[in-house]
Amino acid sequence: MHDRGGWLTDARIDRSEHELADWEVLMDSLAGALGQKGVMNVDELRRGIEGMRPNEYETAAYYERWLYSVEAILTEKGVLAPGELDARLET
Amino acid sequence: MSLHDHDHDDRDHDHPHEPLTIVGEPVAAARVRALVDLLVEKGVVGRDDVRQRIDWLVSRSPSDGARLVARSWVDPEFRQRLLADTRAAAFELDLDPGPSPVVIALENTETVHHMVVCTLCSCYPKALLGPPPDWYKDFPYRSRAVSEPRAVLEEFGVHLDADVELRVVDSTADIRYLVIPQRPSGTEALREDELAALVTRDSMIGVAIPAVPSPAAS
Numbered sequence: 001m002h003d004r005g006g007w008l009t010d011a012r013i014d015r016s017e018h019e020l021a022d023w024e025v026l027m028d029s030l031a032g033a034l035g036q037k038g039v040m041n042v043d044e045l046r047r048g049i050e051g052m053r054p055n056e057y058e059t060a061a062y063y064e065r066w067l068y069s070v071e072a073i074l075t076e077k078g079v080l081a082p083g084e085l086d087a088r089l090e091t
Numbered sequence: 092m093s094l095h096d097h098d099h100d101d102r103d104h105d106h107p108h109e110p111l112t113i114v115g116e117p118v119a120a121a122r123v124r125a126l127v128d129l130l131v132e133k134g135v136v137g138r139d140d141v142r143q144r145i146d147w148l149v150s151r152s153p154s155d156g157a158r159l160v161a162r163s164w165v166d167p168e169f170r171q172r173l174l175a176d177t178r179a180a181a182f183e184l185d186l187d188p189g190p191s192p193v194v195i196a197l198e199n200t201e202t203v204h205h206m207v208v209c210t211l212c213s214c215y216p217k218a219l220l221g222p223p224p225d226w227y228k229d230f231p232y233r234s235r236a237v238s239e240p241r242a243v244l245e246e247f248g249v250h251l252d253a254d255v256e257l258r259v260v261d262s263t264a265d266i267r268y269l270v271i272p273q274r275p276s277g278t279e280a281l282r283e284d285e286l287a288a289l290v291t292r293d294s295m296i297g298v299a300i301p302a303v304p305s306p307a308a309s
Contacts, residue, residue, distance in 0.1 A: 063123075
């Protein structure tokens with residue numbers, strides 16, 4: 001699912017581009033800061049993304065995958081409690 | 092947790108970028124901001140740490156990579172140093188090659204053309220080129236750059252003669268690549284900064300050829 005190299009597809013390459021939205025820059029920068037702090041590294045970020053269910057991976061936007069991974073890895077490490085972020089978003 | 096709760100089935104898969112603003116942005120954006128707030132409160136990261144990363148990211152630009160390429164066009168000894176140790180060469184020009192341990196410059200010649208992909212995800216020399224374009228991160232390029240690279244190059248407007256060897260290099264988290272395109276003919280009179288202006292981002296990914304400037308075109 002993740003290693004797309006050589007997959008036979010005739011899907012067109014959509015060359016339209018977009019400037020990163022603020023939240024995308026923030027997500028990228030948070031992951032970078034967590035890396036610099038030694039909280040989680042890029043290999044863990046990848047492992048978290050590869051832990052996504054296939055249909056989620058296929059449909060999530062790029063930085064949604066990062067968000068998923070950072071939440072998953074930080075929960076695994078005990079930095080975040082399960083459901084902690086959800087609870088915060090409900091308040 | 093996280094995206095498990097959200098239904099993405101209403102997305103139009105023919106337009107992979109639209110969900111960013113229509114469906115994805117509000118949900119993910121609020122969630123990212125809340126996550127940052129929470130981690131700052133916990134003392135896991137400082138707000139200044141995140142802010143510094145933002146400043147760094149938004150200041151990254153292909154113009155940095157272009158300076159390396161232009162210098163390599165006018166200074167053969169620098170070119171050799173750039174090929175031997177790309178990070179050290181970047182430091183020579185006061186450029187930031189980023190935290191990635193290895194950046195490798197690959198030179199295109201009359202007989203060899205390099206093209207960069209990250210089949211797994213999106214590894215890219217962001218420090219020297221800025222954030223990668225969307226198509227670099229999307230599935231079709233990641234698949235077809237390997238299965239039919241010459242057809243992909245044609246789509247990008249690059250025709251390679253059959254006798255030119257095409258090397259597709261796959262990036263990893265630890266090794267990123269920067270393509271040094273060939274210097275266009277007709278640019279002998281240009282200054283280094285004028286040459287740098289010819290070096291596009293896509294030409295440093297290997298999917299474009301720097302164009303000859305119109306005044307010098309014959």
